[in-house]
Structure formats: structure tokens, C-alpha cells
Amino acid sequence: MAKEQSNAEVSVLVEEKGTSSLADGNEEAGDLSSMLQKEVQRKVDSLVLDEPPEVAKKRKKKSKSKKKKELLEQTDPPSIPIIELFPSGEFPEGEIQQYKDDNVWRTTSEEKRELERLEKPIYNSVRQAAEVHRQVRKYIKGILKPGMLMTDLCETLENTVRKLISENGLQAGIAFPTGCSLNWVAAHWTPNSGDKTVLQYDDVMKLDFGTHIDGHIVDCAFTVAFNPMFDPLLEASREATNIGIKESGIDVRLCDVGTAIQEVMESYEVEIKGKIFQVRSIRNLNGHSIGQYQIHAGKSVPIVKGGEQTKMEEGEFFAIETFASTGKGYVREDLECSHYMKDFDVGHIPLRLPRAKQLLATINKNFSTLAFCRRYLDRLGETKYLMALKNLCDADIVKPYPPLCDVKGSYVSQFEHTILLRPTCKEVISRGEDY
Secondary structure, rough: OOOHHHHHHHHHHHHHHHHHHHHOHHHHHHHHHHHHHHHHHHHHHOOOOOOOOOHHHHHHHOOOOOOHHOOOOOOOOOOOOHHHOOOOOOOOEEEEOOOOOOHHHHHHOOHHHHHHHOOOOHHHHHHHHHHHHHHHHHHHHHHHOOOEEEHHHHHHHHHHHHHOOEEEEEEEEEEEEEEEEOOEEEEOOOOOOOOOOOOOOOEEEEEEEEEOOOOOOEEEEOOOOOOHHHHHHHHHHHHHHHHHHHHHOOOOOOHHHHHHHHHHHHOOOOEEOOOOOOOOEOOOEEEEEEEEOOOOOOOOOOOOOOOOOOOOOOOEEEEEEEEEEEOOOEEEEEOOOOEEEEEOOOOOOOOOOOHHHHHHHHHHOOOOOOOHHHHHHOOOOOOOOOOHHHHOOHHHHHHHHOOOEOOOOOEEEEEEEEEOOOOOEEEEEEOOOOO
16 A cells, blocks of 8 residues: 555656656756656655564564664773673683593583583583673773772772672672782782882783682683783793693693693793793692682692692682792792681681671671682771781681792792583683683
8 A cells, every 4th residue: 555655656756857857958857867766766765565463573673682782782991791791691601622531532421411501500600700800801901001000900900890790799799809919929919008009111910810600710810011021921821821721631630730830831931131031830839629609629730740649520610820930939928918818617716806706797798708808898998907807817717818929029920710620521711812
């Protein structure tokens, strides 16, 4: 019906315009023809053809989903929670590596696949945490520059994590304080309130931060150095971490992973200000197994030969991390403490100080057995808590984790990924396009 009416209108239009044009000669006829073509096209474009209801419904649905896709793109700076970017609730898988040798059969085992189907909710939770980690580190890498106040850097990073992970008490949030250890400080340094440390062009900074969903933790780190003379040092720890991941697997001895890591790590040299340094693995720092709400779950992954003959097992999560140093390759505790964590296995211990009891209640409510730092207590409104915190440490309820330092003047780099030993394959949960 609509089509017939429109054609009639077009015919009338042609008749009227054609009649008036004949009097003006052939030159204007060309213009008229062009005008008519445009008018006809306009009328045809405006036609609405009758279509079956199913087709109309599909077209509307497609148009809606297209609009939704256009809307759901991460902003810059990131502000849209990851859950909204993946409305299906399914989050991207990490890098898959197949098992070798005696474990090749696992890839096609239907029994092992069924075990994985049962564990899917846990896998999905940790993948969500990993996607947050990837997006946050991508943003932070884009804004890092010499002259930044370390406190501002940490707070920007942590606030971005809080937004993207939809922070919700102990169900979703930051897994431990942002480590931003500089130069000879290998780990466990974050600025306390009032710290005025500024990032310099010649600094080597280890950026180590964690995310979690329901206590399923992603522990992942990388190193930033603006001066290209440090590139071989960074490459040493990155490649050592990659070989550690490659060698890891079900029934693999932890000591064998350490041997492979040290071999790669110590094949590197770095020239700093005209002096050549042999890169060393820091022998008293390790990777570790990860449990729910438990960053160090009992097993240590050495980064030098020797060490535990204990084996990795099916279903375990591991943080494979390596530290490359131009110093002695041995760290000790030094500098002001910022990191603390409640002992995972601690039972009830009576406390005499009311302030210590009150602080413990705050820790239990907000962190449980996840690590925290003094800035986090400040953010919660806690004041004058240092004596109470010392009391909790003296009672062995909370453990302090001071910065770990090699010799002053040396440089340390670090790379780290979280892996999952699934029944059928190894998944590098935190792998991204960057490293």
C-alpha cells in the first residue's frame, strides 16, 4: 500500500517538473533529470516495506545489541567496571600452554575436562581479577613518567582497581598493597602517608599489585625503567619468568623450576654507566603457591638451583616471579615498614589493649588475611594506631613485612605471573599483550 502511494506521488512530480522544463530547452533538462533522480531516491529511501514480525524483531534486536556494543567500550582513564564490559559474565581465558611428556594425555581426557567444568566458577572469578589487572596496568603504563609522586602513582592505580573490580568488601578488591620498590629495594615497599619520594628518570621500579574476586588472587608484577641502559636487566627477569612458567607443571619438582630460572637469568650481563655487571638471581626470594585469601599458601618456587624437591600438583595456583639483581643477589629487611598481614592460621589470642582490639576488628572486617598497608588504615579513618599495630605484631596476630633490599647502589628488576595448573592444561591467568 505504502509503495503504491509513493510511486503515484513520484509520477505526479515527474509530470509537473517535466512539463515546466520543456519550455526552458535542453540545457535545463539535464539539471531536471538530476533533480528528479534525487527526489525519486529520497522517496524510495523513505519507504517502509511490510516484513514478517520475526524479521522485524531480529532487526530490532541486532540494532539494540549494536548500540550496546558501541556503548560498552572502556573509557580513558578507565572507569567502567569489568563486569559491565562482559555482560555475559564470562571473562577472557589466559594464555594456554599444553603439558609435556607424561602429562600429554591430560589434554584429551574426558574425565579431566569434566573436572574443569566443575571448577568453572573459580576459573571465571580469577579471570575477572586478571582482566582488571590487565586494564589497570595498561592505563598506568600510559601515564607513568619521571617526576611523579609515588603516593599519587599508588593511589591512582588503587582507585582504578577499585572502580574496575567493583570493590565490595572482602568479595572483590585489592589483594595486597601496591609494591613500587625502587632500585636496590626488591620488594614490599609502598609509600606511607606523607612520603615525598618522586620517581626519577634513572630509577628501576618494580610495580607489583594484586586483584581478587572472592579471595581468588591474581599476583602479577612488571618493571619500569625509563633509561634504556637497564633494558638487559629487565629482559633477564622477564625471560627467566617465562622459562619458569614453561617448566612448571603437574608433578614437576619445584627445585627443577629454580634451576631453569637461574640458568636463563645468569646468562645476562648489563652495562651501567660504563661498568659491566653479571645479572644474578636473588637466592632468598621465591615464587609461591596461592590459596583463597592466602597470598603465600605454603609452597615456594625457588629462582636458583637447589631447594625443595616438593612437586606442583593439579589444581594449584602459583605466582611465578623472578628477581634479577646487579648486587649480591641476596636481600635483607631494611627501611620503614609499610606492609602488614594477619597470620592466616592464627587462632584467638587475648588482647589487653582496647585500642589493639579495635584495630584488629577493623583489620578483620576490611582485610581478613589479605595484606594491607598503613595508607589503607588511614583511608578507613584510623588514626594514632601505630602502638596498637605494634601490639598486634608482638602478639603474632599480624606480621610485618618490611622492605627487602639488596646492597645500596645496586638495581633489581622483577616480572611475575599467576598460573593455574588445570587438569587438562596450564593457564597463564595474568598474561597480556604487554608481557
